[in-house]
Amino acid sequence: MAIDGGLASLSESLWTAATGTYMLAVVAYTGEYAFGKNGRIAQTSAAQAGVRQPTLVGGGEPGAVGALPDQPRYGAGSVDSGGAAGRRWGRAAVWLTVLAAVFHLGSVTLRGIAVDRVPWGNMYEFTLVVGLMATVAWLATLVKMPQLRYLGLFVMMPVLLVMFLAGTLYTKATKLVPALQSWWLAIHVSAVAVAEGILLTSAAITVLYLVRVRFERQGATGATPARFARLGARLPAAASLDKAAYLSVAFAFPIYTAGVIFGAIWAEAAWGRYWGWDPKETWAFIAWVIYATYLHARATAGWKGNRAAYINLLGFGAMTFNFFVVNIVISGLHSYAGLT
Known part of the structure; x- marks a missing residue:
């Protein structure tokens, strides 16, 4: 056609x-x-989480920097x-x-x-799907x-x-080039694209979590939060953001795992081996290990703080490196970016 x-x-x-x-x-x-x-949206978020928001010492606009009050900043239903x-x-x-x-x-x-x-x-089409x-x-x-x-x-x-x-x-x-003319393309790449799209959302929420944590810690000590940390004044409780980021990874990880497995099966059919440590395969495995470590640390060691957040961002960084550097700069069996 x-x-x-x-x-x-x-x-x-x-x-x-x-x-x-x-x-x-x-x-x-x-x-x-x-x-x-x-x-109401911001109020509901804070009220449900029971967040104690910083208020300017001596009275002032809610959300200003200062000491922590004894009551949540927002009352239920207040507008x-x-x-x-x-x-x-x-x-x-x-x-x-x-x-x-x-x-x-x-x-x-x-x-x-x-x-x-x-x-x-x-890469153009894959980026659109992500x-x-x-x-x-x-x-x-x-x-x-x-x-x-x-x-x-x-x-x-x-x-x-x-x-x-x-x-x-x-x-x-x-x-498509002949090497990609396989129905495994629909299965393998779609699974990876879905997972990476979800993990992008998780990474964005994790960054917000780190901002909120820094704001809460500095506010609790009475220190003036740094300029960037002041964004945390209007963010939900750190625990809520941490939970949202974790659930996103927990949902995406099995999909990503399936994508890696499907890729190995396709590699055996195309190249006669399941795994050859091609640069694309290597970095996909590195990202998989990092996300597996993140989920394992939370499940067994109960990591829910900054350490877990940094592992999450490290995993997303590995995936980003795999997408840009490996696809564009490093040549290998997966060099099908379509940019040349």
């Missing part, structure tokens, strides 16, 4: 529409974070003058995220129809934990960057 240039062009137009809509969603999430700092505006921004942000995801899905789907194959045969999975993971998180909605700015900004990255990696719609 020949490449359908019309559908390929429409796919690219939908990528543009998705990227633009993600930008609007980020603006809306920023609106909720700015105008809804005392809105300030900025709450309604914050909720409007938040609802708009979610709907824009859903609309962008629809455009995004349409772009990926039409790309696949245009080339008559699964639409993740090069971004889509990250968005779906965020929307699923909102279904489970809607009180985290006002953090969408920090989760969707990386997704927007991924969309821009896909544009820099753009490759024209083409047929």
Whole structure:
């Protein structure tokens, strides 16, 4: 089947529409974070977690730096003058995220129809799928934990960057090289893309967790939090963020494991061996070991603090290195980036 240039062009137009809509969603999430700092979503998050938020010594605006009060900052059901505006921004942000995801899905789907194959045969297509999975993971998180909605700015900004990255990696719609013409491509690469999209969301939440921990520690000692740590004043309790990051990894890790196993089976069929320590295989294994260590440490040693968070980020760093450096710089049997 020949490449359908019309559908390929429409796919690219939908990528543009998705990227633009993600930008609007980020603006809306920023609106909720700015105008809804005392809105119902933030209040519910703090009230449910029983967080004792810092208040300016001597009386002042809630959320300012200072000593910790004896009572939670927010009372259940209390609403300030900025709450309604914050909720409007938040609802708009979610709907824009859903609309962008629809455009995004349409772009990926039409790309696949245009080339008559699964639409993740090069780095451009794979990056699009990872971004889509990250968005779906965020929307699923909102279904489970809607009180985290006002953090969408920090989760969707990386997704927007991924969309821009896909544009820099753009490759024209083409047929696959013979080595990739296998139904294992649909199984192996899709599993890895789904897992990496979810792990991207987990990494973003983990960064927020570290900011919140630093804010809480400095606030508890009466010290003035550093400029970056002050963002923690409007974040949920560290325990809530830690739990959300952990659940994301716990869900994604079996999918990633299956993806690695499927890749080994495909390697045996294509190259006559299950594992050859190709650079791509090596770094996939390194990332797998790091995430396995993270889950094992939490399950057996009860690590829930900064040490576990750093292991999580180290695992994501290994996956990022595998994606960029191994695909672009290091040559090997998996050099199918489609950039040349």
